[in-house]
Amino acid sequence: MVLSPTRSSTPSRRAVFRSLFGASLVMPGMLGELLADESSSASPKLETDPLAPKKPHFPAKAKRVIFIFSNGGASHMDTFDYKPELFKADGKKKGVGGGLSNQERVLLKPLWDFKPGGECGTLVSDLFPNVRERMDDICVIRSMNGNDNEHYNATLGMHTGSFFFSRPSIGSWVSYGLGTENQNLPSFIALAPQMPYAGTQIFNNDFLPAYHQGVRVLGGSEPIPNLAPRTASRKIQQLELDFADLLNNKHLSERVTDTDLSARIRSFETAFHMQSDAPDAFDISKEDARTLELYGVSKETNEGFGWMCLVARRMAERGVRFIELVDGSSSHNWDQHGDMAEHAKHAKNIDKPLAGLLRDLKDRGMLHDTLVVWTTEFGRTPGVDGDKGRGHHSACFSSWMAGGGIRGGMTYGETDEIGATVAEKGVHVHDFHATILHLLGIDHTRLTYRYAGRDFRLTDVAGKVVNDILA
Numbered sequence: 001m002v003l004s005p006t007r008s009s010t011p012s013r014r015a016v017f018r019s020l021f022g023a024s025l026v027m028p029g030m031l032g033e034l035l036a037d038e039s040s041s042a043s044p045k046l047e048t049d050p051l052a053p054k055k056p057h058f059p060a061k062a063k064r065v066i067f068i069f070s071n072g073g074a075s076h077m078d079t080f081d082y083k084p085e086l087f088k089a090d091g092k093k094k095g096v097g098g099g100l101s102n103q104e105r106v107l108l109k110p111l112w113d114f115k116p117g118g119e120c121g122t123l124v125s126d127l128f129p130n131v132r133e134r135m136d137d138i139c140v141i142r143s144m145n146g147n148d149n150e151h152y153n154a155t156l157g158m159h160t161g162s163f164f165f166s167r168p169s170i171g172s173w174v175s176y177g178l179g180t181e182n183q184n185l186p187s188f189i190a191l192a193p194q195m196p197y198a199g200t201q202i203f204n205n206d207f208l209p210a211y212h213q214g215v216r217v218l219g220g221s222e223p224i225p226n227l228a229p230r231t232a233s234r235k236i237q238q239l240e241l242d243f244a245d246l247l248n249n250k251h252l253s254e255r256v257t258d259t260d261l262s263a264r265i266r267s268f269e270t271a272f273h274m275q276s277d278a279p280d281a282f283d284i285s286k287e288d289a290r291t292l293e294l295y296g297v298s299k300e301t302n303e304g305f306g307w308m309c310l311v312a313r314r315m316a317e318r319g320v321r322f323i324e325l326v327d328g329s330s331s332h333n334w335d336q337h338g339d340m341a342e343h344a345k346h347a348k349n350i351d352k353p354l355a356g357l358l359r360d361l362k363d364r365g366m367l368h369d370t371l372v373v374w375t376t377e378f379g380r381t382p383g384v385d386g387d388k389g390r391g392h393h394s395a396c397f398s399s400w401m402a403g404g405g406i407r408g409g410m411t412y413g414e415t416d417e418i419g420a421t422v423a424e425k426g427v428h429v430h431d432f433h434a435t436i437l438h439l440l441g442i443d444h445t446r447l448t449y450r451y452a453g454r455d456f457r458l459t460d461v462a463g464k465v466v467n468d469i470l471a
């Protein structure tokens with residue numbers, strides 16, 4: 001049935017209900033209940049909004065996170081971990097190599113020179129000339145390590161803290177712990193045109209209530225599918241949704257423990273508000289020329305990594321709590337077994353936009369309370385794999401953080417002389433997650449959810465905050 005407005009105004013909720021009764025769509029007994037509920041202050045609504053902002057455990061240094069994931073395993077010794085010994089030992093000595101770090105192979109030197117960046121002088125390779133200029137804002141963690149050398153498991157671990165079983169993603173945990181500052185947008189958004197090795201698990205809520213699942217954004221002319229309203233009048237759509245909401249909440253009042261049902265109801269509300277707020281957030285045409293240049297995009301751009309970075313800033317300033325950007329896919333990424341020279345095209349794709357994002361956030365006074373994280377699932381072997389490539393290597397790799405309470409202009413941790421093992425101050429993935437949560441004001445040991453008789457948490461039974469990198 002199509003509802004039509006009267007000459008003077010849109011029909012009231014009561015008029016809609018009576019109209020439905022007249023059309024025999026609502027039985028007389030139900031009509032009485034609905035009108036009574038509509039007038040009653042005890043209408044069966046959710047008592048609290050599950051995504052309402054929540055207080056952190058202690059004062060937070062960051063209000064939100066922009067989490068950039070470079071899929072495939074970027075090489076640490078070719079990017080942010082300078083190893084002069086590798087240049088000397090190229091083709092002469094052996095070290096850990098092969099596809100899965102399980103063989104002794106001839107060492108392979110990096111293909112790019114390293115130069116100091118910023119006033120701090122952190123050495124960064126020529127793969128990232130633009131990011132190198134922002135090193136005064138960045139802390140490079142050179143002693144990252146994980147538990148698995150396979151892409152799927154390592155990607156799963158980096159996102160969920162679990163390397164072998166499906167668990168809620170870090171974005172879902174942050175949504176669960178803090179809610180969102182903007183009720184018209186999701187608390188967790190994943191800008192993921194293509195899927196990485198772990199697929200949708202990177203933004204999945206798993207056993208957490210479903211309203212904490214990340215909303216996937218694809219880019220293009222329709223960044224989120226089916227977002228455009230199908231009703232010409234927003235007022236009429238509001239009335240239709242009000243009626244559906246009344247029925248849904250009455251249904252929910254008899255099933256108060258059904259989180260999937262409450263999540264579905266909440267998703268209808270969010271989707272309705274997103275119809276007006278989300279398109280504006282995705283539309284970069286109103287940005288000035290200087291800002292567009294920072295990201296390497298034009299007003300007409302609606303996809304690509306530069307667009308994703310700019311949209312991430314626009315989402316951050318609109319109160320979205322956790323924004324993930326996925327760089328690459330399971331078939332096109334940093335996994336260079338055959339020829340390390342291919343790293344160049346992947347770095348070129350993200351270098352300028354990443355630097356632009358950091359500069360833009362700082363210029364707008366947002367970097368101090370926005371935590372920007374760049375990581376990959378593991379590093380690569382110092383020994384050769386294939387003809388001119390490197391294998392998977394979870395024993396050590398590099399990640400970095402900026403803003404949001406991080407001490408910029410520094411490096412933390414060290415690997416050995418060829419980048420094969422952690423030499424000092426190791427940072428496990430659990431420690432990485434604990435530190436991110438800490439900057440958001442969350443004690444990672446207290447952010448728990450009871451499921452199957454156990455209190456689960458993002459960091460499992462491990463993890464320690466890396467205090468030395470905090471401002």
